[in-house]
Amino acid sequence: MAKKNKKQDEKEAIDQDTIKKQQQGEPSPDGIIDSNEAVVDIEQSGAVDENTSLINKLRSDLVAAEEKIEEHKNRFLLAKAEMDNVRKRAERDVANAHKYALDKFVPELLTVKDSLELGAKAAKESVAETPNEQVSKFIEGSEMTINIFADTLKKFGVEVVDPQGELFNPEFHQAMTMVPNDDLPVNTVIEVVQKGYTLNGRLLRPAMVIVSKKTL
Incomplete structure (x- = not known):
């Protein structure tokens, strides 16, 4: 009877030691894991997998959203640039319309001015x-009229091109002929047959001139 109690006490001591080791995280002697611990591990593993999938999906959604934002940003910048170009073109067209509105009208006025000047010269x-x-x-009255005419044209941006004694400039002058003259540098304007005119810096009519050249 004493031996039986002794064995039972030893068994209880072993069981208590096993329980204590399991609580401390040590495996049981026979390698068997407590069923409650296995369930907890499975649940935790499932939760980790679910969280990982959710994080990956959120990352994917974030990347897609950033790409959409970049796409809309580029479209906005392109649209803004196009609108700026349209606005600048419109402003330039309006400015040119104001600036050169007299393009067709002024040449007709110049013909009248030419006639007055020719009459006064004669x-x-x-x-x-x-x-x-x-x-x-x-003559006095004609010259007064011509001066008033010239001042009026000047108010609207019309300038006279009268290159007498200047070097020939093909941008503003048109040579009618060349005359030998060793007293002047080559390509000097000897005579202005007809004055030229510009409108706001743009050539309306070139000056018709006679230019010097070397004697052969």
Whole structure:
């Protein structure tokens, strides 16, 4: 009877030791894991897998959202640039319309001015040969009219191109002929047959000129 109690006490001591080791995380002597611990491990493993899948999906959604944002940003920048270009073109067109609105009208006025100047020139030549008071008054009145005409044109951006004595400039002058002249540098404007004009810096009509050249 004493031996039986002794064996039972030893068995209980072993069981207590096994339980204690299991609580401390040590495996049981026979390698068997407690069923409650196995269930907890499985549940934790499933939760980790579920969280990992959720995190991966969120990352994928974030990347897709960032790509969409970048796409919309690029579209916005392109649209903004196009609108800026349209606005600048419109402003330039309006400015040019105001600036060069007289393009077709001014040349007609220049023809009138040319006629007045030619008339005054002919009258001066006539008076030089035969003095005449009435013709002199006509010349005076014509010159006043021409000056007023020129001032009015200047207010609207029309400038005279009168290159007498200047070097020939093909951008603003048109050579009618070349005359030998060793007293002047080559390509000097000897005579202005017809004055030229610009409108706000843009050529309306080139000056018709006679240019010097070397004597052969």
